[in-house]
Amino acid sequence: METTFDNKVVLVTGASSGIGEAIALLFAKCGAKLSLVGRNEKNLQDVAARCAAEKGIQPFVIVADLSTDEGCEKTAKDTLDVLVNNAGISARTCIQVTDMKIFDDVFNTDVRGVYNLTRLLVPALIESKGNIVNISSISGTVVVVGSLPYGMAKAALDHFTRLVALELAPKGVRVNAVSPGLTVSNIVKRITGYTEEEYQNWLKKGEKTVPMGEVCVGEDIAKMVVHLASDHSRLVTGAIVQVDGGLQFCGGLNIYSEQIK
Structure with a gap:
């Protein structure tokens, strides 16, 4: 079965990279x-152009800092089918x-921003019988020295997912989370200052x-997000789905601990 979101409005936060x-x-x-949300306007515009090239549908670009009330209020729109809290x-x-x-800094973006934006958009999601996919991390369940307060924030996000899923289920709104393991992205380079060579090592x-x-x-993460947001997962709610190659079972994230002296 083909997954399609024709005529569906999808808001993705942290969409610039x-x-x-x-x-x-x-x-x-x-x-x-x-609708693509992020803080880096140039990167967002670049991503929007690549998205438009796929099917000729131009995304709506929103430059906003979701750690602030103003950023969340700027982002909240009346029409919405899927909210992806990735920022x-x-x-x-x-x-x-x-x-x-x-x-x-971490909690304002990773917890408060998600809480606030979701709160503002719940009426639209109830109207559309839409759904929410939060992007968590196995850092929320795997205890690793050096993952404070990020691990705390992701643990909070996991529980937020379960609580809101239960609250909104009678309204026809599903809420799930995807929990990535080690994933190629810029986030590690930002927090460590690694060069590209150091990062590849x-x-x-x-x-x-x-x-x-x-x-x-x-x-790998995107495919799971789309699957959870689609009708293929119509009775899936409150799930925290790990996409990590089994990493959460072996404590492999302890490679992070070496960075904290």
């Missing part, structure tokens, strides 16, 4: 009418060296810890 970019491109291939930031730190600014080291022997790429 990495996993969000891959999600946007796959929804574009499926015929969705896209997020990370930090490599631990309780001995962290400060409250790091905590606030890090990925090679990381893939040795993955039972299936490969790290994820953005399209």
Whole structure:
């Protein structure tokens, strides 16, 4: 069965690069009418152009910081079928060296922003009998030194997913999450300052810890997001779906711990 989102409005946050970019491109291939949200206007416009090239449908670009109330209010639209909460930031730190600014920065985007934007868009999703897919991380379930407060934020997002799924199920709105493992993106380079060569070496080291022997790429996550958002998953709600090659079972994320001294 072909997955199609013809005439469906899909909002993807954090769409300017990495996993969000891959999600946007796959929804574009499926015929969705896209709203793309992010902070980097140039990157968003580039992604929007690539999406438009798929089926000739021009996405609506929204430059906004979802850690703020103003950004969430700017993003919230009246018509919506699918909300993909992908925007997020990370930090490599631990309780001995962290400060409250790091905590606030991570939680304002990864938890508060998701909470606020979802709150604003729930009426539209109830009207359309739409659904929500949150992008979490196995850091929310795998305990790793150095994953504070990112791991805390993703654990909160997982529970938010389950709670809101139960709340909205009687309204016909499904809520699920995809939990990536090691995935090729820019987020690790941002928080470590790795050069491209250092990052590639890090990925090679990381893939040795993955039972299936490969790290994820953005399209691996995007395919699961589209599947959960589609009618193929019409009775799936409250699920936290790992896409990680089995990494959560073996504690492979401890490669992160080496970065915290």
